[in-house]
Amino acid sequence: MAGVPEKARFYLERAVPQLREFEAKGIFTADEIRSLVRKRTDFEHVVLSPGNKPTDWLNYAAWEKSLESLRAKRCRRLQIRASSKHTGQGRVFGILERAVNRHPSSIELWKEYLAYAKDMKATKRYRKVMTRALRMHPTKPELWVVAGRRSAGNGDMQAARGFFMRGARFCSRDATVWLEYARCEMEWLERMDAKKGKRGGTQRALQEQAEHSDDEIKFPEEDSEDDDADESNRLVLPNPENSTAKKVFDEEATKKLEGNPALDGAIPLAIFDVATKQPFFNASIAEQFFNLFATFDAVSAQARIIQHVLESMTQQYPHDPATCFCHIRQPLINVGTSTPPYPKALREALGHLKSSLSTTSDKFRLAEKIESWAESILTSEDLDPGIRIVLEHTVQSLPKP
Structure with missing residues (x-):
């Protein structure tokens, strides 16, 4: 078996043509090239040593990316157009490929590989790498989130729903996938509501919702006799480029779909309802759902969704500080501190606070939440003086441990 020096020499020799191009075109001087070779040799010896770490590969890839960036800047300054960027990108891809093969358990390496493929717009490579990463780490929620948000x-x-739903099946001990799935659906509803305000937007929104031709992640059958063994043993991701043509909806079909529950927030509600039955669900997770839904003030179904979350929290955790805190904040959702309705909404919220302090199971924890929330409002410079006095008095009157 070849030792580290022999392996390093093999990879270094593959970069010789690029170094000769640097010298021939004057992109780097001879001294700079010698310095590059020494630096690259050091990196190769480090990553090929038996005790190498994922951070060593990340540092190597980062250095190669900085070198490629410097090459591109000098080519622009020297007006050199014949120097190809594919060689430098190929070296970075090669390093990252070797890295995930050497440390397949490192999520950071997979994420860096995916991020670089995305930045370079290498769509086919991105899909292949994502496939391998998900098959290698099906219980890592961050990978499913990256895949879902990329498709969205x-x-x-x-395709995004397919990723999130499959990720929710594998990651039933963590709320990350569920929360990001809900966020993604709320963002979609926000876009659909924006389209409704435009001419013909309602029909386009209904057509987009009705397309279900590419909404799953397919696993080939074990007895598949595909000629390509690698393809038959790999997770097949949805490919938007191969999707069928959009169906044409006439006016009659559009009218039938106008009551589509998906456009009224049914999917985020379903995500929350299913999440309530998972092992990880508790009052704190429910509060995170509430906070997430409260940020989408442009969604027409927001009030109904938030009310559903509060009813569920009241039913399961009636006296928990998280439930009380959400009830206190409900009147103030989407009400700006400088708007005329704010004083009335604040009065209602303080009324909920007074009743909640006497019924909550942990008034000191609720007081901490209220204090943090009030201080965030008090940082506003254009806050009305009267409201500021009320909030400061509220904070001072909160129970202390």
């Missing part, structure tokens, strides 16, 4: 960002909500 590209406008493929059906």
Whole structure:
């Protein structure tokens, strides 16, 4: 078996053509190239040593990316157009590929690999790497979130839902996937509501919701006789490029879909309802759902969704400080501190606070939440003096441990 020096020499020799191009075109001087070779040799010896760590590979990839960035800047300054960027990108991809093969359990390496493929717009490589990462770490919620949000960002909500639903099945001990799934759906509702305000937007929103042709992650059958063994043993991700053409909806079909519950917040509600039955669910997780839904003030179904969350919290955790805190904040949702309705909403919230302090199971914990919330409002410079006095008095009158 070859030792570390022999392996390092093998990888270093593959970079010789690029170094010759640097020298021939004057991108780097001879002294700079010698310095590059020494630095690259040091990195190769480190990552090929038996005790290498994932951080060593990350540092190596970061250095190569900085070198490629410097090469691009000098080419622009020297007006050199014949120098290809693919060689430098290929070296970074090669390092990251070796890194995940050497440390397949490192989530940071997989995430760095995916981030670089996304930045370089290497769609096919991104899909392949994501497939491998999910098969290797199906119980890591952050990978499912990255996959889902990537698809949603590209406008493929059906593929995004497929990722989130599969991730929710594997990650039943953590609320991360569920919360991000709900966030993604709320963002989708926000976009749909924005489309409704435009001419023909309602029909386009209904058409987008009705497309279900590419909403799953497919596992090939074990007895598949595909000619490509690697393809048959790999998770197949939805590919928006291969999706079928959009169906044409006539006016009659559109009218039938106008009552589509998905456009009225049914999916976020379903996510929350299913999450309440999971082992990780508690009052704190319910409060996180409440806080998440409260940020989407442009969603028309927000009030109904928040009310549903509060009713569920009241039923399961009636006296928990988290439930009381959400009830106190409910009147103030979407009400700006400088708007005329704010004093009335604040009066209602303080009324809930007074009753909650006498019924909550932990008044000191509730007082901490109220104090933190009030202080965040008091930091506003344009806050009305009367409201400021009321909030300061409220904070001072809270029970202390």
